[in-house]
Amino acid sequence: MGILGWLLAVLAVLAAGTLGYWLRYPGAWRYAFGARYADRRRDLDIHRRRLCAVRRTARRAVAAARGTADRATAAHRTRIAAAQSEVDRLRDPGRGTEGQALGALRLCEHKLVLTTDGRATDHPLDSVALRAEHAADATHVHLVLPDGRQRELRFPHGEFTKAEVKSFVVAAHDGVARAKSARLDREALLPAAEAALAQVREDTAEVDRAHVRLEEVRAEQDADPTIAEAEQRWEDARDRWQRLTGVRPFRPYSAR
Incomplete structure (x- = not known):
């Protein structure tokens, strides 16, 4: 890559960084970069990060429960496949040696x-x-x-x-x-x-428990007051920024 190529790459990185910063603090240039509004930006950052953190924790809890349910389901299918294979072998052993x-x-x-x-x-x-x-x-x-x-x-x-x-x-x-x-x-x-084989197929207790626990974890996260509080504080911070700039900040993807 020549000098021009490197220069273009640097400019692209700077442009992307500037755009990202602007999207975090939408509105006029002075609101996004001016020292006078640093406290307002900090207020927005605090509540954005808090919401992202609690949402990330919630997703991890759900993902862990889902992983347990998926492993239980896979293990049950493996047991069924092994039992079915034995039945198939007894019914038709194939050619053999x-x-x-x-x-x-x-x-x-x-x-x-x-x-x-x-x-x-x-x-x-x-x-x-x-x-x-x-x-x-x-x-x-x-x-x-x-x-x-x-x-x-x-x-x-x-x-x-x-x-x-x-x-x-x-x-x-x-x-x-x-x-x-x-x-x-x-x-x-x-x-x-x-x-x-019939017994293995019917024995879904472990799978059922794992899926019940998954639904419980989902319900717990939906009802978690920490998440609701973080959501409300973030919306309040967005309101304050919108009153200041006339533009409402985007909701962070990691908080969805």
Whole structure:
């Protein structure tokens, strides 16, 4: 920035300061800057600062109560989300840990994934059945899906050995057994998890107390005689300044 730029910046700062000062003490130049009216300006300042201070204290009290209410609400939502997540997991655990793959088939802890025409479809592992049938040139896997539909998948010996297909089928049979056992365990736990979710949703006591306290704090601040007194003293000071200058001072933003 050159000298001209710095000069313009300084002038802008001075102009802003002068404008701000003028807005604090509106009217003629002599009222805003004259030594004769210093006491009048001081009178205005005292009551302006007092009003801003009590209003700031009130806002802080309300903000603190609102923060407590917001934290209580957020904590309640977090508890609900955790309980809902547990219910969702028991209803549908997802794929779980991935295991062996064989061509279009992928074995997971809770699902059998079948890929057809580039699209993968999950099927609950506890509800599928499959068996292998060996032919001269390929091994065929007969798959029964949970809805009763059947698929036959061909695994040519040139791409898949009998041992690879057998290993996958054995792993799938074991996985089906484990998945059925896991489903029974989840079904046994689900009622308690659903009850816990309902209880968490209904338990709003802490949230209710925090919001009641917030409203109490707001009411306390609205009825605070200190604020009313500061407001009245400020309005009286504005009246005095207006009688002197013919112009009423602006209400400070921090006092709103």
